[in-house]
Amino acid sequence: MQTLTTAQTVVSMLEVNGIDTLFCLPGVQNDPFFDALYDRTNAIRPIHARHEQACAYMALGYAMAAGKPSAYVVVPGPGFLNTTAALATAYAVNAPVLALTGQIQQSMIGRNVGLLHELPDQLAIMRGLTKWADRIPSPSAAPGLVNEAFRRLLSGRQRPVALECAMDTWARRAPVEMIASAASADPCPVDEDAVERAAKLLGGAQRPMIVVGGGAQGAGAHVQRIAELLDAPVMTGRMGQGVIDGRHRLSVTAPAGYQFWGEADVVLAVGTRLQPQQQNWGIDDTLKIVRIDADSEELDRQRKPEIGIVGDATAVLKRLAERLDRHNTKRDGRAAHVGDLKAAAQKKIHELLAPQIAYLEAMRKALPEDGILVDELTQMGYAARFAWPTYKPRTFLSPGYQGTLGWGYATSLGAKVAKPDTAVLSISGDGGFMFTAMEMATAAQHGIGVVAVVFSDGAFGNVKRIQQQSFNNRTIATDLRNPDFVKLAESFGIDAVRVESPEALGAAISRGIAKGSPLLIDCPVGQFPDPWSLVTLPRIRPRKG
Template sequence: MTTGQAVVSSLLAHGIDTIYALPGVHNDHFFDALYGAGNSVRVLHSRHEQGCAYMALGAALATGKPQVYCVVPGPGLLNTGAALLNAYSTNAPVLALIGQIPQSAIGRDLGHLHEIRDQAGIIARLVDHSARIPRAADAPRMVAAAVQSMFTDRPGPAALEVGMDVWGRTEPVAEMGPLPAFQPPIDEDAVAAGAKLLGAAKNPMIICGGGAQDASPEVTELSAMLQAPVAGYRRGRGVLDSRDPLSITLPLCHAMWPEVDVVVSVGSRLQQQLTVWGTDKNLKVIRIDADPDEPERACKPDVALIGDAAPILRALLKALPAHNAKRASRKEEMEERQAKMRKRLEVLVPQLAILEAIRAELPEDGIFVDEVTQIGFAARLTMPVYKPRTFISPGYQDNLGWGFATALGVQDARRDVPVLSISGDGGFLYTASELASAVRHNIPLVTVVFNNNAYGNVKLIQQEWYGGRTIASDLVNPDFVKFADSFGAATERVENPDELRAALRRGFNRRTGPTLIEMPVGPMPSPWDFIMMPRVRG
């Protein structure tokens, strides 16, 4: 095999049959190997490197399975940097295949096309596992190690470089299948200690991050057993069905935080609660984390459980009944608290009306892809989410412009359900050229662009915090309907939530290529009082 053929064969052995890519001369032999693989591999090519990397990210977040993108070195790699950073911060299993200059010239500063000083060093700062494949015979082992790394300890991205002259070299290759991901044994003593703390707790709470997305049944059972509220924000939404009165979002979590005596963190950094809202001697902390270095970053927990959330929670559920106090239903109490918080959130009237229209039309298993926009901020606080992996959010990077191309990857990987991407006019134009990719690959994504001709959040902060001294925040936009129509996408313009509902219904039913809906909007009330909330303990 050539090295390119060996890599393709290895990806297929790991169940990876889709590559998001932008070809170039450094990777020509690899793309020839993809051509030779025929229908066993799908290649979705983008119009910009950031587009293919974001698509791989979206597919990984939507499925929890490894996804691959391939680009040329130097500027190609750097153009994918934001997406790779997002993959790291959201713990997404994205494998970056990055080309290189000829292997013998690496590090010699000869001025080769796309040469970059210490490309391997740059990559190593964006991923936990990176390596360079030196020859075809090493490819199966190195691909297997990269995929294994993405599910060992903290999940996340990996990267493999290949020199442009290495891709086409041929030698005998022994094929190799997947390696098992290492999972540490469950600490039974820590499980018992956690069960005793929870069993005696008067006001327990569960806080979920992205690491809880594949442990929804276990979190749901633990919540019911303890009558414990479950909080999710951004990456933790949907772990507990929003229709459950015990499912809460950030503002109610903050309101209840002073009452909590035992908190269980499941796959969450718990950063806001521990470092902003505060702790005291009356709060006991149980951490469930994949990364053994995570639990003590903010403060030393009372119990640390390291490994995959679902089996750890199952062990906790098995141990808890022997210690658990008899608990009355909190249904009426939580419904009353929820109603009071909804009343407080009614100040976000324009956002709420739009989100109600979206929720009414998006099926229960439909996927909502968040963006850095006023509607996105409000969605994190108020939008009901019914199932795991149906609210895709960028986590703590929260970078403007990530949403549209990421949503294309979500929809490509989950063609069985409708996917909705929301963007502001500022964020959408970051990757708007990927409309061409959506049409070329018949990706039936529905996108709503909320147009206020501004970087709306920037302008709002300047108006509220800087005495109205606005700078670099007003925008001049194209006619988004004509723009999308020129690519061959279906288009609509709506003026109010009722019209949005009807347009969404048509878009979700179309399923043949992308749909763009433009909705002009005015200034919206600030959500920040419900996000940047003060210390309430300690």
């Protein structure tokens, strides 16, 4: 037993559970917490931002790039509410982020007396945006609650969790029985019978395909082995990019995956919602689906699969690969067919989106193989989702279905903190970049060497094009008046350059990566070709012929 404050206990338990960085913005409700953190900065590095949203986005980028839990701490009320877009994005992309917030005095919670930063029910909001949330009521309860938070972060489907603590509880001192060991994930045994049935079904398929999402990150070696045994194309959605090397002959993105979906007889879906495939591309009785997911609720959320297996993707796929050999059949001509269809889809992408492709190819050439690209809701980001070859796991970071405009730059800072020796490239439009442009101050202060590219067209370009095409050119609220991005970056003490061609962009990125310090690249562009014919694809099943 030790006599500690709640704040000291929480800081110690964060350290026990492997937190080495806290993204933060201090304030009065958390003063005792930061005083406790002061004594542990040799173990936990505080990185403070200029806006609470950036604290949460940086924690998100850290978790996505590192594949392990991260944490941020902010004041309650408006401070916490400022982080909720990032928290919702963490929920969407299955990122293990701990949101740690203060509260008003414990005796006043829920009484609506009008105290500074009071909300009617902050904990209820937390619970609506996370897989689990709770309040720390005392020093003695803190070790168990912090470890419970990490157990939840690590177990099953990884999503954010939250803890709040009242401002007077932080400083309360009492005897505490500390927990010496970190939390661990709940065990998840492999369903051997289901794996055997899946091996038989896949082994007998003539036109198998594999679809992978974020839940397959880390299981790439087993995905690739199964794909090669089956000669099955592996479709990588936004969250699945990097599960296998994008240069592999069987790796395909959505435009080719769409065609394979239309002809498939058996689909192996790993760690993916299959949302566009099931809702938009269509399902019929001739298609059998095998789903592997850590979340039992996800398996039959839209349609009951032929075989559903709950479990860790790596463990299940390892067993599936081991059993597939004895059930596998020959598929004459399948490999050549996959290659032809993939080549045709890539040709179509290059023809439709030539200007975007030129920039993407220049950026890909400049970025090392293990370099991380953080995409955005921008013309270049839309194209990157099916035209950027991702070589390694966790090197293509996307906001998933949440589509969080403005997430990119701050998220990239967190990714760089997680991977300081890895090149990190952020791509934004001028609209999205301005959401967190002030965090160039954070990059400068903490020496976070992200290379950020702003493709500036003076508009919310995608919205403006839709207004022009679908609403008789009645454009409204889409034109933007921008600062001089080079001068703005330089005013924060960051290197900056303006480029006007793909070749110049690639050269600037290479120089920035080599230098290792923060860099902003302003890249003025015109209107790009419409990518949506490759994104919004019509129903393709039932299969014809």
